[in-house]
Amino acid sequence: MPSVPLERIRASKIRMIQVAKRELDLDDASYRDAIGRAVKGKSSAKDCSTLQLDRVIDELKRLGFKPRKPAAAKPKPERRPLDTSDEGSKARAVWLLLAEIGAVRDPSEAALNAYVRRQAGVDDLSWVRDMLPVIEGLKAWAARKLPAAIQARMEALAAAGAPIRWASVRDLARSVAPKRKPDGFDALLAAWETLKTADAARSQ
Template identity: 40%
Template sequence: MKTAPSNPNRLRLIKLIHVARRELRMDADTYRLMLAGMKGLGGATSTAELSVPNLLSVLEQLKQKGFKVRPNKAGKRPLADDDQSKKIRSLWLTLHDLGEVRDPSEAALAKFVLSMTRVSALQWLSTAQASRVIENLKQWHYRVTNKEVV
């Protein structure tokens, strides 16, 4: 089985196509027959064999069959509400009030946490990772104010 070249949109399109297949309640055989019967795909029966333009064609075909693309719910995740996450958020907002953090948003905080821990959301931090983020923010606060944070 050959694989098409990598592209940043490719994985997103493949996932979307599989969501469409599931929502349209299409079994694997029916899906593969649809792919095999589509013009321009060269008889491919798997998305792994398809280029981005071909994946877009498949997605359009699925839309014609009734699939509706819904917006991603990214950013709608409930805030982490454990004590460490609250402390991280509090320190982040304090640093914003001091003019050290330009963007006080949860998304900016998540990027900061990701850069430190390689974890993209507060809810997924281990206790040790959260402690490291807290200590880093406390040290940052100390450098700015020369005051300890409790």
């Protein structure tokens, strides 16, 4: 372990002496007297050697100074490995979709884990034994929120002059996912992705 440079040690002791002067409310004369009692012929901490500074600190302690212990470093939060399983990735993808359409304010993994805690009673996505209820719950949530988001995007595209050939969200969902329930998650997701593609093409 590398040693601390002597000048840094000395500077740290001088700072402690200055703190002691403030906490003991010493005027300049009393402060110089304290240094003089600790080290004959000295009246300033800056003129003292490192060992002499220790004597000054001892004198200030005798006068009532109580150095504070440095605050303990806060333990760093445990960083768990990201759940990259197929089911974990599916749950995360729906969570990010919810954030994209404005149903979730915080798209972070921590926020997802908070949701998992409420639904499955464990603190991390990777600890869920049965992921199906979590995924289905997220999909059901998204299916409730997607129609409004799709409608708003259709209207925005139409206002921007993009050709919209669908009369409604349901019509769009039926068009892009004819084998799926038009109000189900899969069809609504396909509708949303179709509008994103159309929006991206218009922006190019």
